[in-house]
Amino acid sequence: MFPLSSTTDTPTEAPRDTVREAELARILEALGAGVVDSLLKPNDDMWIRVTAETWRATAEKLKALGYTYFGYVSAIDWLPSPFGKSEDDASGPSGERDSTIKQGYTGGDTRFQVIARLVQPFTTIGINIKVDVADDVMAVDSWSSVFAGANWHEREAHEMFGIGFNGHPDLRNMYLPTDFEGHPMRKDFPLLARIVKPWPGIVDVEPLPGDDEEEGEAS
Amino acid sequence: MTMLGDRQQLAYIASQAADARVNVELETEGMTLNIGPQHPATHGTLRIIARLDGEQVVWAEPSAGYMHRGYEKLTEVRTFPQVTALVNRIDWLGSFANEVPFILAAEKLMGVEAPSRAQHIRTILFELSRIANVSLFLGDLGVQLGAITPVFFAFRDREYVLNLIEGATGGRFHPNFDRIGGLKDDLPAGFIDETRIVMKKLRTFCDQIEDLLFGNEIFQSRTRGIGVIPKDVALSYGLSGANLRASGVDWDLRRDQDIPMAWNKTDFKVITHPDGDSFARCWVRLQEVRESTKIVDQLLDTIPAGPVMAKVPKIIKVPEGEAWVSTENPLGEMGYYVVSQGDQGPFRVKIRSASFNNISIVPWLLKGVYVPDIITILASLYFILGDIDR
Numbered sequence: 001m002f003p004l005s006s007t008t009d010t011p012t013e014a015p016r017d018t019v020r021e022a023e024l025a026r027i028l029e030a031l032g033a034g035v036v037d038s039l040l041k042p043n044d045d046m047w048i049r050v051t052a053e054t055w056r057a058t059a060e061k062l063k064a065l066g067y068t069y070f071g072y073v074s075a076i077d078w079l080p081s082p083f084g085k086s087e088d089d090a091s092g093p094s095g096e097r098d099s100t101i102k103q104g105y106t107g108g109d110t111r112f113q114v115i116a117r118l119v120q121p122f123t124t125i126g127i128n129i130k131v132d133v134a135d136d137v138m139a140v141d142s143w144s145s146v147f148a149g150a151n152w153h154e155r156e157a158h159e160m161f162g163i164g165f166n167g168h169p170d171l172r173n174m175y176l177p178t179d180f181e182g183h184p185m186r187k188d189f190p191l192l193a194r195i196v197k198p199w200p201g202i203v204d205v206e207p208l209p210g211d212d213e214e215e216g217e218a219s
Numbered sequence: 220m221t222m223l224g225d226r227q228q229l230a231y232i233a234s235q236a237a238d239a240r241v242n243v244e245l246e247t248e249g250m251t252l253n254i255g256p257q258h259p260a261t262h263g264t265l266r267i268i269a270r271l272d273g274e275q276v277v278w279a280e281p282s283a284g285y286m287h288r289g290y291e292k293l294t295e296v297r298t299f300p301q302v303t304a305l306v307n308r309i310d311w312l313g314s315f316a317n318e319v320p321f322i323l324a325a326e327k328l329m330g331v332e333a334p335s336r337a338q339h340i341r342t343i344l345f346e347l348s349r350i351a352n353v354s355l356f357l358g359d360l361g362v363q364l365g366a367i368t369p370v371f372f373a374f375r376d377r378e379y380v381l382n383l384i385e386g387a388t389g390g391r392f393h394p395n396f397d398r399i400g401g402l403k404d405d406l407p408a409g410f411i412d413e414t415r416i417v418m419k420k421l422r423t424f425c426d427q428i429e430d431l432l433f434g435n436e437i438f439q440s441r442t443r444g445i446g447v448i449p450k451d452v453a454l455s456y457g458l459s460g461a462n463l464r465a466s467g468v469d470w471d472l473r474r475d476q477d478i479p480m481a482w483n484k485t486d487f488k489v490i491t492h493p494d495g496d497s498f499a500r501c502w503v504r505l506q507e508v509r510e511s512t513k514i515v516d517q518l519l520d521t522i523p524a525g526p527v528m529a530k531v532p533k534i535i536k537v538p539e540g541e542a543w544v545s546t547e548n549p550l551g552e553m554g555y556y557v558v559s560q561g562d563q564g565p566f567r568v569k570i571r572s573a574s575f576n577n578i579s580i581v582p583w584l585l586k587g588v589y590v591p592d593i594i595t596i597l598a599s600l601y602f603i604l605g606d607i608d609r
Contacts, residue, residue: 043477044327045543070457072571076558081295104541104558115556115569117543121454121468124476128543128556149457152579160291175284175608185292194296 017042023125024048030061037106049106049130055114056141056167058129062118063146067127071117073143073153075133075161078103079111081187083195108132112163114140116150139164160185249277254593256285265578265604269585269593276593279585281578287608294568299325299399299535302565306555307393309572310606313352313549315344315384318397321568323478324544324557325399328537332479337401337527342481343414343518344387344396345546346511350421351380352549353508356601357428360501363598364441369432376424379417386410399535401528411519418512425509433502442498446584446596449495456583457576460551461507462600464491465499472547480546485517497599504601536563550574550606574606 024040027048034054039047050058078101101111105128112133119126131140142165143150152174154165159173162183173180182189250271256264264285270278290309294302306321307314319341326332333341358373381391386407388394396403432438448458453466463470471489473482490506492499537559545554551573558567577600584600585593 047541068451068454070455070576071554072457072556072569072576074556074569076567076569080560102560104539117554117556117571121470122475124470124472126543128541146455147457148452148455148583149576149579152575173284175287184289187295191292191296 019123020046020125023120023127027062027065027127030065031058034058039105045126045128047105047128047130049108049132052131052134052137052140055131056143056146058131059116059118059143059146062127062129066120067118069119069121070147070149071119071126073114073116073150073157075112075114075157075163075185076104077112077161077185077187078108079187083190106130110134112138112161114157114163116143118147133163138162139166141166142168144168159183162186252590265602265607267581267585267593267597269590271590274589276585276588276590279582279593281581283578283604283607285608286604288605290609291568291570294565296564298563299537299565302568303397304393304395306570307395308605309570309609310352310548310550310553310574310603311392312355312603313348314390314392315348315388315394315396316352316546316548317553318395319345319480320544320546320548320553321555321557322397322399323480323546324542324555325535325537326479327542327544328540328557328559329399329531329535330538331400331529331531333401334526334529335481335523336405336525337529338479339481339484339518339522340387340402340406340527341397343515343522344384344394345480346515346518347380347384347414349549350508350511350515351377351384353504353511354380354421354424357425357432357501357505357508360598361432361438363594364438366432366435366438369428372424372427372431376421379420383410383414383417386413398528400531401526405527406522411522414515414519418516421512422509425505425512429505433505439498441591441595442496442501442599443494444496444498445592446497446588446599447495448580448584452580452583453495456580458551458580459573459576460547460549461503462500462551462577464489465503466495467491467493472545472552476546478544478546481518482514484521485514487514487517497595500599500601534563536561537565545571548573550601550603551577553606570609572606572609574602574604575609578602578607 020040024038024046028035028038031050034050034057036049036051080099082099108130110132113130114133116129117126118129133140142154144154145167154168155171155174157163158165158171159176160183165171252269252271254267254269256266266282268280268282269276290305293305302321303318306317309317354377355373358370361369384394385391387410388396448466450466450468453463453468469489469491474489487510490503490510492503539559539561541558543554543556545552553573554571556569557565560566584596588596
């Protein structure tokens with residue numbers, strides 16, 4: 001850390017845990033009952049999950065708390081891919097796959113979650129915010145009036161995951177043709193190239209420098 | 220485009236343009252100007268649709284997606300070590316810098332840390348790719364304003380840096396050199412001496428560009444006061460890198476973030492500029508190349524001895540978890556949100572690339588500017604198409 005030309009208060013050399021713990025406590029107090037779950041990994045990062053009703057208010061409150069730098073908005077489809085890693089021979093019998101949905105940090109109840117990241121400038125303390133997207137609604141409120149940068153990110157999430165953003169000015173496709181059917185980033189959208197021809201690289205293991213075992217000679 | 224169907228909406232936009240201190244005396248018939256997809260000012264295939272009123276832009280919209288390659292989807296069918304070959308191609312002028320945050324995220328999930336020698340060499344290669352990337356920007360900038368000479372200087376001097384990267388990694392543009400737990404190989408013999416010579420040459424190059432281009436009256440009059448981005452707008456669009464620092468935000472992830480790289484062992488300045496105009500953005504980048512050469516020089520003096528690879532299993536399985544790592548790449552903040560479910564490959568990777576956010580400000584920024592300024596503003600924002608579309 002070299003705060004050479006810093007114009008603001010630089011973070012002190014206090015251990016980062018206490019800084020983040022204080023931050024998280026501040027956030028939880030401000031957001032109140034909107035937070036479903038929260039997680040703090042010391043010296044790493046913070047996660048919170050909020051209810052869909054407070055999704056927009058969360059952005060406004062966090063912005064007021066100093067999280068003014070917009071990172072990104074995206075989504076996660078937690079359904080395990082029905083195609084696995086597409087490493088199997090497509091002509092052979094397909095094995096049974098476990099299709100239980102296993103959510104990540106701070107849990108969740110739905111298949112889709114929208115995830116966003118906001119950062120406090122100058123301190124680089126960021127927060128990952130998640131929200132459940134109910135299957136029958138498939139939409140959350142838009143952040144684009146709070147953070148202008150969310151506009152494009154929500155357009156991308158909309159075409160890739162099929163998640164709507166209420167109040168977004170213009171949810172046109174960014175990448176795909178207008179009449180494209182399906183949402184490519186959903187796990188049940190097949191990657192056709194892999195189905196036509198299996199990927200040979202899945203077994204590729206490279207010998208590392210300083211590795212004394214002579215296993216590479218066998219071939 | 221059906222945005223401007225009726226005259227009512229045109230009048231509304233004209234009134235907005237007036238708000239932006241643009242003097243609309245006569246309402247003329249609107250016209251749509253297409254810039255690109257194939258245009259030298261777009262660094263690739265970006266299309267800008269601009270609605271003009273006379274010489275002024277009343278509405279503009281970039282249309283990306285001509286180069287979308289679906290890397291986020293492709294990462295889901297690859298193993299962790301294979302992903303670096305993909306992410307190399309995001310920002311193709313500074314490829315090595317793309318690999319680093321992904322590898323750091325994977326290492327964070329695995330609880331592995333690269334040996335300090337590997338961290339040093341990573342930082343050196345990272346800064347070399349920044350120098351190669353931004354020096355080309357400085358030459359390209361001249362071309363977009365009609366000055367042909369700087370680009371020859373830039374291509375000549377970038378070649379020295381690319382030779383260094385090729386010497387160390389074997390790849391001029393796509394090194395694919397970073398591994399989980401360290402690096403593929405150690406530095407070749409003679410690399411350190413050669414790099415010192417090249418860094419001197421690059422500092423001379425910066426001086427030349429500063430004389431040739433930044434001191435030029437035409438360049439100054441075409442960039443000063445054009446395309447001003449205020450601080451709070453820059454933050455809310457998520458601008459990063461030199462675009463943010465040119466708006467007076469003193470924030471550099473190399474300095475302000477605690478990550479296992481060697482930047483915190485060096486002494487460098489974070490360059491900012493208060494103006495936020497096109498000139499400021501270009502000037503900040505020029506100074507950053509200078510600072511980068513100094514960082515490389517300092518790191519070359521202090522490379523520790525030791526291995527370049529930590530002990531990692533042959534078949535890498537990353538434990539369950541989620542991690543976000545971002546670094547200060549040549550174009551700005553590049554980050555990866557990696558979700559692993561304990562397999563050999565990631566479950567989901569969100570690639571947050573700098574240019575995507577940097578270019579999303581264009582509709583806001585181009586309102587009310589004159590047609591020739593579109594080119595300077597786009598040039599000074601500095602985006603790479605692979606970094607927008609991924």
